[in-house]
Amino acid sequence: MSFISAQNLSLGYDRTVVVDNLNFKVEKGNYLCIVGENGSGKTTLMKTMLGLQAPVGGQILFGDGLKKNEIGYLPQQTVVQRDFPASVFEIVLSGCQSRMGLRPFYTEKERKLARENMERMGISDLKKRCYRELSGGQQQRVLLARALCATTKVLLLDEPVSGLDPKVTYEMYELIKELNDGGVTIIMVSHDIAASVKYASHILHIGKTLFFGTKEEYVSSNASELFMKNMEGGELA
Template structure:
């Protein structure tokens, strides 16, 4: 059974449609990259999957025992968020809040989940440091650990390497690939088409034309060839 099924989805604001007729499925273990031009509706799609925004029409179906609150999410950071005055461990464990119900305090189990995910992301050594004192790459690892506290199945990542230098970007891609190899389904928005076709198993291209399929099919498609040629031109 699919983890997510998107059926005839239309997205937009105040009845202004941004993308129409979106259909695709996400299976357990997929690494799906969502690509397309700015303003094509990629971030809006993620918010709709997370039930933070309602679609204009269509539906998002969740299957295989997955609950919406069990989807881990790493959004794009704002300047204000990068200056957040909390400790690393406080931010990481806050990812468990969806599991707490009405309890005012974290349980031993939730504290252990946070500890394991800090270890997993290699950030345990600065768990007591203030988040805003960290480098951009370290902050992203903290937020990824936080997202992992909310899920064991699916991570939604919105431009997770934005603003990072090339070395840290490569390290972050490798971390995400290892998470996927461990069984976590990845859905990632990316402007880095080179990384998308390197790491992803499937591509969703949103634009004037919509494409969904394997990365091999994307590379052979009209949409893929055109988009890749545009990005190559920008990089020259």
């Protein structure tokens, strides 16, 4: 069975349906990019996969041994979150909370995991730094390390390069690719169609047009052509 599968899924909020009859599958090792117009339901889909929001209809199923608490999540940051007054190590370590159950403290094993993921993200030297003093790119690396403390299986990334300069954006995409090459399944919301086509194995397009398939199939589809026209026309932020 697939890691994650959506069957006749309908999504919405405030009693308004934004996506209807959505079907797709995510297999182990896939790199899925979710694209579409603003307000099409991309972030709502992320929240539904995480169990933070109930679907209007249909269902999301988890298989191949995947549990809901084994999904790492990197959300879009708010201004308040960027100014969070905690150390880098404290934030990365907090990714282990889903492993703790009713324990009120972290074990040495969890602290070791946090240190390993900081090293993996190249931020070990920032361990004692205050999070809010870091650059945008450094903060994203901290949040990736935090998400990796929650899972070795699936990462959900919501616009992970938003607000980053081109150099740091490239570095972040390459870092995510390395994680995927290392066996982590990636599901990423993105407005960057060029990067989606470059890095993804599969594309899920939601909005007025629904599409799910390989990136090669997407490039030659009507969904891709319409999306590019909308971008050129300034309909996307």
